[in-house]
Amino acid sequence: MKLLFKDIDEPGLCTLEVYERRGGYDSLRKALGEMSPEEVLHELEASALRGRGGAGFQMGKKVSFLPKGSMDKYLVCNADESEPGTFKDRELMQKTPHMLIEGIVIASYAAGTTRSFIYIRGEYALPADVLDAALAEAREAGYIGEDILGSGHSLSLVVHRGAGAYICGEETGLLDSLEGKRGNPRLKPPFPANQGLYQGPTLINNVETLSTVPAIVRIGGAEYAKLGVETSTGTKLVSISGNVRRPGNYEIELGIPSREIIYGLAGGPPEGREIKCWFPGGSSAPVLTPEDLDVPYDFDSLGKAGSMLGSGAIIVVDDSTPIVDLAMKVAKFYRHESCGKCTPCREGTNWTVKMLERIDSGEATPMDLDIMASVQEHIIGNCLCVLGDAMAMPIGSMIAKFRPEFEAHIEAARGRNGLGASTPIASDAALAAQGALESELPPRGELAAHGAGDQAPGEHRGAAGTHRGGA
């Protein structure tokens, strides 16, 4: 069943005329004309629609968190679609902008907000132009402005173009940027629902989430909840890219096997290639392997499989891509986009890239993989926002799942550089496998006599590294 892409191929859908001809703004009329804000909110809650931006928080709940009362409240649409591999919001905004505007008006009615913004990434110049044109039409038609369709509900809407930073897709970074400040994430709590834009209660939702609202009003929340599976209701746009034959955006019902999307819809990897790994939800999701292809594509199943649905961007990587190259691409992206406010993300992303560069240039040993894995662990959960985790989770999963390939890459690069094989003491894991950890090493006392203290052999080189690093 298609809700968002119902008429997506209709020529001229971006104009008000075509959109209205296909039933556009009927939901708005229904919500504002026949329903109270509480009733609309009830439908949203009944739909159990989970946020499509990445975090997967229930939209109805988010709306209900906004304090009641007559203070200035804001609705912000997060259109800073920056997660690598994600391009579904672009298609929505470019082809059916009125659906988003309609969704914003209905959501603002339910949440009691009177000012709204669409924060769109600066690179999306064409979608922003389309939105601007659609907004002018909507204003003209009385869907935006004072006393919309005589309902007493008023709403202003501003399309704001960002200046190009991944971190401005993080909701609090977005708010700072929208306020005209440097886009740095804020400390939470307070959460935006209480103190968001200009310190006022703020509802922030993704483009796809808000675009789904008219459909929910049209078919009813309970009906919507029947789509998909129990904890992941409804349909979802999936952006599929990478080594597949038919990349693009597909609307699927949540809960279908991932294989059906990758092979069924996208046609699988090119002739003669095998899937090495795949990101199920954007480049910040831990990678999964071909063994995981039968995992149902929904929030909870992917979580159980050790990854996440994220923004719904599947990136397929086949066996032609070295895993080190993939890790490097991911790490460099997040290093470049780290805002620098908190320590683990700022330093951790930078350090990870430097280690990967060393691995690639043949100056590493397999022990560096242990350090790299431990650095990822030190980042996860310790940062101000989730950007650090967004690098650490996929990199950590790559090291865990493709360690032999990393080690082979290291040895090959060392060979190319004429550095010879890495030290025989490869890693604790490798040694344990050889059963050599205890028997072939000198007793601890002897190590101490050589000034190595009581460090485990694996740390030996790290200590020497301190001197090099400090010099």
Place this chain on the structure above:
Amino acid sequence: MPRPEQRTITFTIDGLEVQAPENSMLVDAAKHGDVEIPVFCYEPKLGNPVGACRMCLVEIEGIPKLQTGCSTPVKDGMVVHTQSDRVKIAQQSIVEFLLINHPLDCPVCDKGGECPLQDITFGWGSGVSRFIEPKRHFVKPLELSPTIAIDRERCILCYRCVRFSQEIAEDYQLVLLERGAHSYVATFDGHPYEAPFSGNIVELCPVGALTSRAYRFRARPWDVEDAGSVCTLCPSQCNVSLTVRDERVMRVLARDNPEVDDGWLCDRGRFAYPRLGGQERVTEPLIRDGGELRPVSWERALEEAATGLGRAGKSTGALAGGQATGEEGLLLARLMREGLGSPHLDSRVAGALPLELHRALGDPSLQAKVSDLEFAHAVLVLDTEPIEDAPILDLRLRKGVRRHGMKLLRASSHQLLGEESARELARELTAAGEEIVVLWGERLTAGPDGERAARALLDLAATLSLAETKGAGLLEIPAHANGRGLREAGVLPNSGPGFEVVGEDGLDAPGIAAGLIDGELSALYLLGVDPLAGSDWDSARWERALERASTVVAHAAFLTEGVRTHATVVFPAQAYPEKEGTVVHPDGRIQRLRQAVAHPGATRAEWWILADLARRVGIDLEVLNGAVASRLLFEAVPFYAGLTLEEIGGKGVRLEDRRATVAHS
């Protein structure tokens, strides 16, 4: 505006039940249980926490992720762990991350030995680094401003300096440029960071990234001693800690006293010390000989002064100000009144007010204190420019506006004198609320309309019920740093110590100038002031007055215009780091100066000089040392009765509060 009220709660930290104020941040609450949680970016003086450095991660039962102790308010029954393996690993990893790009140049770094990064690395780090890649490099050190050097390689990007510039001083000059590991602290287009409070960022910096150019490479922490005192360069009287090495002040740091300065210093107070201990100081007695000042022995100078003053007798006028303490004021008043029989002395530039006005304006129930500026509903700044006259109060006003929504109004005495405009002013103030503070400058009472303006101010206070309202009142910024203390000590032509009547009225400052010009007076005694230096004085008139005076005795640390051209005897004066004695803050807090360094050259204490002169003109003031001078002062001023130097201690005693306590007991 409501002041924060705090309830005490009980929580558990590392297995220990601890009582702490509710909603205080965990890092502060932990201290009540003697548990230290390390921090870099957290500094409560800077306002709300930002949670950027992540050093203070702790484990709280019931919350899956580690939380930042700097931003988590403590709740009743909370169970916190700071010593679990999870927390230790997180702390070690943050230290490791911070040291990745931090040069390990501690032996040549100014911060070494007093560096939070060193201490925390030692206490919470793992002791080894696994980082062997090249570090980040910047050109260094650079001049951030004429007084501050910046070493960007050492910066750990804690945001403290940027937050100070943006949210405390509100000069908006410091920003972070670039992103991620390439971020660095900078100003727009590299312009120098020139602002009235810039020096505070040096003290805020938790590493050696921001250093004082005057202090750089002058001393290591183990070479120096700290001496607490009070800066008397302006009426703010900020509490300072002087870094002393080999009898020289090497640095001035803030000594936290939230009721006085909120822990900040202005750049004047922070960076004036090289001059105070510099080559230009007068360090030996001088007399005028053949038109030129030349050094002489103390005996010669004292004799010359005593002879001149004795000859003039009651035709002597005296002015006190500058850095003079209450003790010096009292001794000067006694020398004048008892020794020379002259009532012509003044510590006010503007001239005397009728005694009843002095008493009314100084009425204890009308006095606001510094922290009232922060919590008041409205503050009226009247005939004063805080950034010039008492800079640190400027920060307090900004804090009130920014954090508590205080309404700030400015006016001049002209508005106060017009009937309609005064009513309008009162209306605007009461619109904001009842707690209103009027911050007014001594110059309000200057000139022919001075007395009328003072009465209008009292009328305004009555209209606004300032005396009856808690947290409301008047706060005067006097022209001299210790203006209030000198008046209370009796350096006024119409009153003795404690505003008591003593004999007939003498001439006030403008009167003394007139007296010298028309020959009624023939000698002038200048204690710490020079009427030709400083913009508050009518210098053309004083130029003529000084020309006519046959004897001008001056206590001076520097040969300023009037002293250099007109003094007949110059005694070297102490600068505040060399002084002992007491001063009174504009809000009535009596504070203690403690000698931090030895007197340069032949300089002697003012009390000694005044006592010696008094002996030479025939009276014994019975002063044997500085402490005796203080005791004499406490005995002389009725409302100082019972004060001791010990009671004043390091944070001072606010006389209004003390009087209230005395009245209750």
